[in-house]
Amino acid sequence: MTGYLLRRLLSFFATLLSAAIVIFLVLEVLPGDPAAVTLGLNAAPEALAALRAEMGLDQPALLRFFSWIGGLITGDLGLSYTYRVPVTQLIGERMVVTLPLASMAILLASAIGIPLGALAAANHNRAGDAAVMVFAQAGLAIPNFWFGLLLVLVFAVGAGWLPAGGFPGWHAGFWPALKSLLLPAVALALPQAAILARVTRSAMLETMQEDYVRTARAKGVSRRRTMLRHVLRNALIPVVTVLGLQFSVLLAGAIIIENVFALPGLGRLVFQSIAQHDLIVVKDLVMLFSGLVVFINFAIELLYGLIDPRLRQAS
Amino acid sequence: MTTRRDLLAGAGLTALAIQLPLSAFAQAKDSVTIGMTLEPPTLDPTSGAAQAIREVVLQNIFEGLVAMDRTGKLVPALAESWTLAADNLTYTFKLRPNARFHDGTPFSSRDVKFSFERAVGPDSTNAQRWIFTPIESIEAPDPVRLIIKLKQPTANFVYGLSWGDAIVVSSATAANNKTNPIGTGPFKFARWNRGDRLELARNDEYWGAKPALAKAVFRFISDPQAQVAALRAGDIDVFTNLSAPEAIPQLKADPKLKVTLGKTEGETILAINNAKAPFSDVRVRQAISHVLDRKTIALGIYGFDLDYIGSHFSPLHPAYVDLTGTYPVDLAKAKSLLAAAGFPKGFECTLRLPPPAYARRGGEIVAALLAQIGITAKIEPLEFPQWLERVFKARDFDLTIISHTEPLDIANYARDDYYFQYRNPEFKALIEKIDRTVDEAERNKLYGDAQRMLARDAVNGFLFILPKITVTKADLDGMWTDWPLPLTPLAEVRWR
Numbered sequence: 001m002t003g004y005l006l007r008r009l010l011s012f013f014a015t016l017l018s019a020a021i022v023i024f025l026v027l028e029v030l031p032g033d034p035a036a037v038t039l040g041l042n043a044a045p046e047a048l049a050a051l052r053a054e055m056g057l058d059q060p061a062l063l064r065f066f067s068w069i070g071g072l073i074t075g076d077l078g079l080s081y082t083y084r085v086p087v088t089q090l091i092g093e094r095m096v097v098t099l100p101l102a103s104m105a106i107l108l109a110s111a112i113g114i115p116l117g118a119l120a121a122a123n124h125n126r127a128g129d130a131a132v133m134v135f136a137q138a139g140l141a142i143p144n145f146w147f148g149l150l151l152v153l154v155f156a157v158g159a160g161w162l163p164a165g166g167f168p169g170w171h172a173g174f175w176p177a178l179k180s181l182l183l184p185a186v187a188l189a190l191p192q193a194a195i196l197a198r199v200t201r202s203a204m205l206e207t208m209q210e211d212y213v214r215t216a217r218a219k220g221v222s223r224r225r226t227m228l229r230h231v232l233r234n235a236l237i238p239v240v241t242v243l244g245l246q247f248s249v250l251l252a253g254a255i256i257i258e259n260v261f262a263l264p265g266l267g268r269l270v271f272q273s274i275a276q277h278d279l280i281v282v283k284d285l286v287m288l289f290s291g292l293v294v295f296i297n298f299a300i301e302l303l304y305g306l307i308d309p310r311l312r313q314a315s
Numbered sequence: 316m317t318t319r320r321d322l323l324a325g326a327g328l329t330a331l332a333i334q335l336p337l338s339a340f341a342q343a344k345d346s347v348t349i350g351m352t353l354e355p356p357t358l359d360p361t362s363g364a365a366q367a368i369r370e371v372v373l374q375n376i377f378e379g380l381v382a383m384d385r386t387g388k389l390v391p392a393l394a395e396s397w398t399l400a401a402d403n404l405t406y407t408f409k410l411r412p413n414a415r416f417h418d419g420t421p422f423s424s425r426d427v428k429f430s431f432e433r434a435v436g437p438d439s440t441n442a443q444r445w446i447f448t449p450i451e452s453i454e455a456p457d458p459v460r461l462i463i464k465l466k467q468p469t470a471n472f473v474y475g476l477s478w479g480d481a482i483v484v485s486s487a488t489a490a491n492n493k494t495n496p497i498g499t500g501p502f503k504f505a506r507w508n509r510g511d512r513l514e515l516a517r518n519d520e521y522w523g524a525k526p527a528l529a530k531a532v533f534r535f536i537s538d539p540q541a542q543v544a545a546l547r548a549g550d551i552d553v554f555t556n557l558s559a560p561e562a563i564p565q566l567k568a569d570p571k572l573k574v575t576l577g578k579t580e581g582e583t584i585l586a587i588n589n590a591k592a593p594f595s596d597v598r599v600r601q602a603i604s605h606v607l608d609r610k611t612i613a614l615g616i617y618g619f620d621l622d623y624i625g626s627h628f629s630p631l632h633p634a635y636v637d638l639t640g641t642y643p644v645d646l647a648k649a650k651s652l653l654a655a656a657g658f659p660k661g662f663e664c665t666l667r668l669p670p671p672a673y674a675r676r677g678g679e680i681v682a683a684l685l686a687q688i689g690i691t692a693k694i695e696p697l698e699f700p701q702w703l704e705r706v707f708k709a710r711d712f713d714l715t716i717i718s719h720t721e722p723l724d725i726a727n728y729a730r731d732d733y734y735f736q737y738r739n740p741e742f743k744a745l746i747e748k749i750d751r752t753v754d755e756a757e758r759n760k761l762y763g764d765a766q767r768m769l770a771r772d773a774v775n776g777f778l779f780i781l782p783k784i785t786v787t788k789a790d791l792d793g794m795w796t797d798w799p800l801p802l803t804p805l806a807e808v809r810w811r
Binding site: 030032033034036037038039040041043044046047050051054082083084085090093094149152153156157160163164165166167168169259260261262263264265268269272275276277 | 354356357363364365437438439440441442443444445493494508509510511512534535536537538540541544545547548549550670698699700701703704707708719721
C-alpha cells in the first residue's frame with residue numbers, strides 16, 4: 001500500500017516537473033519581448049534596457065528556469081510583468097470569483113443533470129426519456145458563449161433583473177456579488193448538465209441489466225427503492241469520472257464565459273496575460289491548471305473507493 | 316373589506332415606491348460609471364506606454380505643468396503661466412501656490428525638479444525620454460518658481476509636458492504610484508478590483524474648481540458584445556470608445572443614449588517596408604496608393620465614413636493639410652506605374668496583421684484592392700507581441716496595417732531605423748528645422764511641407780484616422796468626444 005502511494009506520488013511530481021519544463025520551453029521560444037509590449041512603439045532604448053533588467057529578462061534562461069521552479073516550491077510566483085504585483089495576489093483575487101462560479105456551475109449541473117438522467121432511465125423508451133434526450137442534445141449543441149449572450153439579452157437588457165456583466169466584488173455585499181455570478185453560472189452549467197444527464201442515463205440503463213438488480217426485484221424490493229439504492233448508486237462511478245473530466249472543460253469554458261460576462265476570474269486572467277504577453281502569469285497559471293487537473297484525477301480515484309468498497313479492497 | 320392594516324401597508328408601499336426612484340436618482344446625480352475596453356496594467360503613466368493608464372489617471376489623479384484641453388490646445392495646469400526668454404532657451408514657470416498632493420503634502424517646484432530628473436535617471440522606464448532630453452538644467456529658486464534651461468531651442472518642449480510621461484509626482488510616494496497613485500488632481504484613487512473596475516473619489520482639497528462628480532467607476536469590458544449589453548442594460552453610463560461599430564445604428568435608436576463619432580490622433584496606415592525591393596521603388600508605392608480606396612476600406616471595417624488622411628497627420632492639429640487627393644483611385648495609372656517599375660504582371664508579398672479589428676478586417680480589403688493590379692498579398696495574422704518583435708523591431712515585413720495613436724508623431728519618419736525605413740536626408744533636415752522653430756505659425760508651415768513630402772514619396776498607404784465612438788446616457792454632459800490625447804478627464808463631467 002505504501003509502495004503504491006509512493007509510486008503514485010513520484011509520478012505526480014514527475015508529471016508536474018515535465019509540465020514545468022514544457023511550459024518554460026514553449027514560452028521561451030515564443031517571439032515577443034514583454035518589455036517592448038509594456039513600453040510601446042516609441043520607447044527609448046534606455047527605458048527598454050532598464051525595464052528588462054527590472055523584470056529579470058537580462059539573465060540567462062537556465063538561471064531564470066531554476067529561480068522560477070525554486071519560487072514555485074517556496075510559494076513565490078514572482079511579479080506580474082503588467083500589473084507589477086505578486087502573481088499570488090493576482091491569483092488570489094481571481095480565485096474568489098472563479099471558485100464560486102465553478103462550484104455554482106457544478107452544483108447546478110449536477111442538480112439538473114443527474115436527476116434528469118435518472119428520470120430518463122426510469123422512463124426508458126417513453127415520453128420523459130425522449131424529452132430529456134432532446135434537452136441533452138440541445139444543451140450539447142448550443143455553444144455556451146451564445147447561450148450566455150441570450151441570457152444577458154433576456155434577463156439583463158430585457159428584464160433588467162440582473163447585471164449584464166462585471167463583478168462588484170464580495171466587499172460590495174453577498175447578494176450583489178452573487179447576483180452577478182448567477183447568469184454566467186447558468187451559462188456554464190447548461191452543457192455540463194446535458195452531458196451529465198446523458199452519462200447518468202446510459203450508466204443506469206447498463207446497471208439495470210445487472211444480475212443484482214434482477215435479484216433485488218425478485219426479492220420483492222420496490223422498483224423505486226431498487227432504482228435509488230442499487231442502480232443509481234452503482235451508476236455514480238462513471239458519473240463522478242465524467243464530473244472530474246468536466247473540470248478541465250469547465251476551466252476552458254470559464255475563459256469564454258468570463259469574457260462574455262466581463263468577470264475578473266482566472267479564465268479572464270489567462271486570456272489577458274496572453275494578450276499582454278505577461279509571460280510570468282501565463283507560466284504560473286498553466287502550471288496551476290496542470291497541477292489542478294493532475295490533482296483532480298487523483299481525487300477521483302479516491303472517490304471511487306468511497307463509492308464502491310470493492311475498489312478499496314482491490315488496491 | 317379593506318382593513319386598517321391593509322391600508323397602512325399600502326401607504327407604506329406607495330411611500331417606498333416613491334422613495335426608491337428618487338433615492339436612485341439622487342445617487343446617480345454625482346457618480347458615474349465609465350466603460351473602457353482595456354484595463355490599465357498599472358496606474359503610473361511614467362512607467363508604461365499603455366494608453367489605458369493615461370485614459371484613467373491623467374488630468375484626474377495626476378497633473379502636469381500644462382494640460383491639453385478637449386480641442387487639443389495647451390492650457391495651464393500646475394503651472395499658472397510660463398514665459399520663454401529671448402534666448403529661446405530659458406523657460407520660467409509660475410506654479411500654483413495652493414496645490415497639494417492627495418496625501419496632504421504641499422506641491423512645490425522641488426517636486427517638478429524631482430519628477431523630471433527621475434524621468435531620465437538610469438533606472439527610469441519612462442518611454443518618452445525625448446520630452447526631457449533637451450533639458451540642460453532645472454532650478455527651483457522658490458516653491459512657486461521653476462526655471463528650465465534647454466540645450467537648444469525645442470519647439471515642442473512645453474507641448475510634451477502635457478503628456479502623461481511628464482506628470483508631477485511626489486518624491487515620498489513616487490515609488491508606489493503603480494498600485495497606489497498619489498497626485499495633485501481633482502480625483503483621488505479609491506480602490507481597484509483588478510480585472511473589473513477601478514474607483515476614483517473627488518479630491519475635496521483640489522486647487523481648482525470642484526468637480527461635480529463625487530465618485531467615478533471605470534469598468535473594463537473587452538468583449539464588444541458585452542460592451543453593448545452593459546450599455547443597453549444601463550449598467551454603465553458612458554463608454555469612452557466602443558469596440559462594436561456594428562452596434563451603432565441599434566444604439567442610436569435608443570432615446571436614452573447619445574452616440575458621438577469623434578476624431579483621434581490615430582493615423583491608420585498601410586505601412587510599407589521602404590528599404591525592401593520592390594517597395595524601395597517610389598513608383599511601386601505610388602501604384603499602391605492609387606488603388607487604396609479609403610471609402611471602401613472604411614465601410615468594410617466600420618460600416619460608415621471616417622476622416623481620411625493623405626499623409627501622416629491628424630486633422631485635429633492646426634497644421635493639418637488635406638492631401639487625400641494626391642493619389643486618386645486610378646487602376647490604369649497604378650498598372651502603368653507598376654509596369655514602369657518592372658512589374659507589369661505585379662508580384663507576391665506578405666501582409667502581416669496585428670490583432671485589432673481595423674487591421675484584420677482592413678487587411679482583407681486591402682489585399683483585395685491590391686489584387687486588382689496583380690499584387691498578391693498573402694495575409695499573416697500575428698499576435699501583438701509577435702508583431703512588435705517581427706515587424707516593428709526586426710523590420711521583417713513587406714506590408715502591415717497599424718494605427719499610430721501618439722499625437723504629433725510625424726518625426727518618426729526622420730528615424731532611419733524606424734520600421735518602415737524611410738531614409739530621406741531632406742526630410743530629416745526639415746524635422747530638425749521644425750524642432751528649432753519656436754514661432755508657431757512658421758512651424759505649422761513647415762509641418763505642411765513635411766506632410767507634402769511624405770505624400771509625394773508615398774512612404775506608406777495613408778488611410779484614415781481611428782474614430783472615437785463615444786456612447787453616453789443622454790443626460791450626461793462633459794465627456795470628451797474627440798481625442799487630441801486619449802484621456803477621460805472627469806472634472807467637467809456632470810449630470811444634467
